[in-house]
Amino acid sequence: MTLHLERDLLLLKRRLLEASTLAEQAIRRATAALANRDNALARSVIAGDAEIDSREIEVEEEAIRVLAIHQPVATDLRFIAACLKINNDLERIGDLAAKIARRVLDLYSDTTKDPVLPQDLLELADLVINLLRRALDAFARGDVELARKVRMDDDRIDRIHREIFFRMREQMKQCPTLVEPANSMLSVSSSLERIADHVTNIAEDVIYMIGGEIVRHPGHANERGHVD
Amino acid sequence: MTLHLERDLLLLKRRLLEASTLAEQAIRRATAALANRDNALARSVIAGDAEIDSREIEVEEEAIRVLAIHQPVATDLRFIAACLKINNDLERIGDLAAKIARRVLDLYSDTTKDPVLPQDLLELADLVINLLRRALDAFARGDVELARKVRMDDDRIDRIHREIFFRMREQMKQCPTLVEPANSMLSVSSSLERIADHVTNIAEDVIYMIGGEIVRHPGHANERGHVD
Structure with missing residues (x-):
């Protein structure tokens, strides 16, 4: 690998990690707004989504530029392909944080x-x-073992989301005035579950990036009882 | 462009179009199952999602292979980058069709x-x-005007989804026995709206692929009244 390529790959990684910090911050703030009934904080998450969107475009342009200039192969090519995908997941995580804030x-x-x-x-x-x-630590450190552990935890998140779903639905049946808040809580729970899916994608991209192994789509969801 | 690269790009395009046929079929079938109360058809959509997932991995591997072998630049590089992104959107459309079927x-x-x-x-x-x-026609024919029109139609879909959302919520308030079915209908409506978002992404990738213009993230959603 030339020094020039090495420098550009490091720069790409740094840019992606900066974008990831914004996405992570957006979820933290949206959750804090929920816990503390902080409408101003919620509004700042919504307003901040434009910045996350701009970063996504910048990282993508940078990745394509590195591909065009250096025409990398093997590990370097996989690294850039993984960056493109992780970048996309981060942008969607930002969208979902804004949705929670709404x-x-x-x-x-x-x-x-x-x-x-x-x-x-x-x-x-x-x-x-x-x-x-x-998942972001696993990406930053190239830690495939950590990435594998992240993938495993998604099941626990699905289970909690499912419990919340059924409980909220029961509340709606019992009391019409609870329909609106329960719907909002359900939407938050569903957004969190979707964020966890994107995080799982990131972990899978880290595994692919390092070992070239594609681990996506493990076992399909059951036909019923699945509330995703 | 060498004949060899030209052939490989055509092959990649054909594979992606085959994958798109499966995704389109999945939504058609899930909708037909909904309209005709056809549980067997719904089950076939759920079972068929594994095939869509496999196709996604194949197309991605093919795209990375073409990148590694030919190290294309400019238009060809943008075409492959667009294929990778469209491929990802098709896989998620397949997931959402399966969700509707559930x-x-x-x-x-x-x-x-x-x-x-x-x-x-x-x-x-x-x-x-x-x-x-x-959107798929726009991709197949490289028709940037058609892709621009597709982007415009997303607003209409958001409006219908919003109407359904508020009506279903009213039904839940009025009648506890309607909570379960109304929740399911709402979930279907929400999945359709998310599919439309992926379709908008595809149209945007077609515009980028042809002209190099990034048109993502136009105007952000309002803070409230947005039910996404």
């Missing part, structure tokens, strides 16, 4: 109402943030 | 119940299928 505004904008936040929703958010943190 | 099973597996299907949900499905058809 639900926070739905929940708390009417100050005459006082929706009760399910405790496991915040627990789910913590798990998802922790999972993203570990 | 909701069909939720809706119709209890034959003592007879949920009323909102007419505009089928209308929404038709619009989304038509949009995907046109």
Whole structure:
């Protein structure tokens, strides 16, 4: 590998990690807004999504530029392909954080109402943030073992989301005034579960990047009882 | 461009179009299952998702192979980058079709119940299928004007989804027995809206592929009243 290529790959990695910091921050803030009924913070997450979108385009342009200039092969090519995919997942994570922030505004904008936040929703958010943190560490350090562990944790997140889904649905049946807040909570839970799916994609891209092994699409979801 | 590269790019395009046929078929079938209360058809959509997943991996491997062998630049490089992204969107469209099929099973597996299907949900499905058809035509023919038109239609789909969302929520408030079916219909509507987002991505990739112009992330959604 030429020094020139090595420098450009490091730069690409740094840019992607910067973009990942913004995405991670967006989920942290959206979750804090939810926990603390902080509408101003929720609005800042929504406003900040434009910056995450711009970063996505910059990283993609940079990756294509490195491909065009250096025409890398083997490991370097896989690294760039993985960066392109991770970049895409980070952008969607940013979108989902903004979506959670919009639900926070739905929940708390009417100050005459006082929706009760399910405790496991915040627990789910913590798990998802922790999972993203570990997937990004696995990418930064090229740690394939850590990436494999991240993949395993997605099941636990699915289970909690499913429990929240069924409980919220029961609440809606029991009390019409709970339909709106329960719908918003459900939407938050569903966004967290989708973020975890993107995090799993990132972990799979790290495994591919390092070993060339494609581990996507393991075992398909059951036909029923799956609330995704 | 060498004949060898030209042949490989054509092959890649053909493979991607084959994968797209499967994804399109999956949505058509999931929608038909919904309209005709056809649980067997819904199950075949769920079972067929594994094939769509395999195709995604094949197309990606092929694209990386072409990159490594020919080290293309400029238009050819953009074409391959666009194929990689469109491939990813097709795989997610397949996942969402399977998700719709799971909701069909939720809706119709209890034959003592007879949920009323909102007419505009089928209308929404038709619009989304038509949009995907046109985006794929734009890709196959390299028709940038058609791709631009596809991007414009996404707003209409968002509007219909929003109408369905608010109507379903009202139904849930009025009648507890409607909570379960209305939740399933809402999930279908939401999946259709997400498919339309992926279709918009495909149209944007076609525009980029042909002109090198990045048109993503136009105007951000409003803070509230957005049900995505």
